[in-house]
Amino acid sequence: xxxxxxxxRYLITVTGKKLTVTCSQNxxxxxxxxxxxxxxxxxxxxxxxMNVEVTDKGxxxxxxxxxxxxxxxxxxxxxxxxxxxxSLYFCASSSGRAPGNEQFFGPGTRLTVL
Amino acid sequence: xxxxxxxxxxxxxxxxxxxxxxxTYTATGYPSLFWYVQYPGEGLxxxxxxxxxxxxxxxxxxxxxxxxxxxxxxxxKGSVQVSDSAVYFCALNDYKLSFGAGxxxxxxx
Numbered sequence: 548x549x550x551x552x553x554x555x556r557y558l559i560t561v562t563g564k565k566l567t568v569t570c571s572q573n574x575x576x577x578x579x580x581x582x583x584x585x586x587x588x589x590x591x592x593x594x595x596x597m598n599v600e601v602t603d604k605g606x607x608x609x610x611x612x613x614x615x616x617x618x619x620x621x622x623x624x625x626x627x628x629x630x631x632x633x634s635l636y637f638c639a640s641s642s643g644r645a646p647g648n649e650q651f652f653g654p655g656t657r658l659t660v661l
Numbered sequence: 662x663x664x665x666x667x668x669x670x671x672x673x674x675x676x677x678x679x680x681x682x683x684x685t686y687t688a689t690g691y692p693s694l695f696w697y698v699q700y701p702g703e704g705l706x707x708x709x710x711x712x713x714x715x716x717x718x719x720x721x722x723x724x725x726x727x728x729x730x731x732x733x734x735x736x737x738k739g740s741v742q743v744s745d746s747a748v749y750f751c752a753l754n755d756y757k758l759s760f761g762a763g764x765x766x767x768x769x770x
Contacts, residue, residue: 647710648754652706655703
């Protein structure tokens with residue numbers, strides 16, 4: 548089954564404790580991205596990757612890091628989480644960045660930073 | 662920059678009612694337009710899309726027409742069901758995906 552998986556689905560942590568949210572896709576997609584969803588703001592892009600070892604900032608990259616060492620994986624790293632990073636996070640992938648391409652989303656990770 | 666504005670919710674309807682969610686956009690290029698749906702506890706999934714002006718996207722009884730003259734992509738369904746309860750997002754992609762704020766729709770039996 549074609550899918551994007553994320554782990555963990557739920558995470559409660561404390562300020563300053565480094566964490567990683569994993570993302571993996573099995574569709575051989577080149578393009579992957581991370582979004583955060585906040586009430587009234589829709590989804591905002593954090594980082595994206597056009598291919599292995601190619602990453603770039605989205606609209607809200609502050610406080611986040613990413614890496615793309617393998618085509619299928621795109622982990623999101625919070626080196627020192629803060630309460631304003633409490634949010635619902637989605638990983639997505641697509642076959643490319645062209646306007647007509649459908650994005651495939653993971654199930655989401657709900658993060659709470661105390 | 663590009664932006665998407667969709668009607669605020671929440672929207673509450675009875676089964677078999679007509680649903681319309683307004684979406685307008687601002688873009689400098691020639692974007693593709695999408696409606697994504699998010700069911701409770703799940704990620705977003707594509708509902709329908711249109712890639713050029715006057716295209717109509719349709720799926721599961723939902724329809725939306727890409728209107729360049731009014732920069733709109735309104736979502737409609739003629740007869741909603743309880744299973745249509747979800748959050749609906751309008752989005753545009755002009756080599757960068759931009760989302761609206763989302764509209765929560767609740768359909769009551």
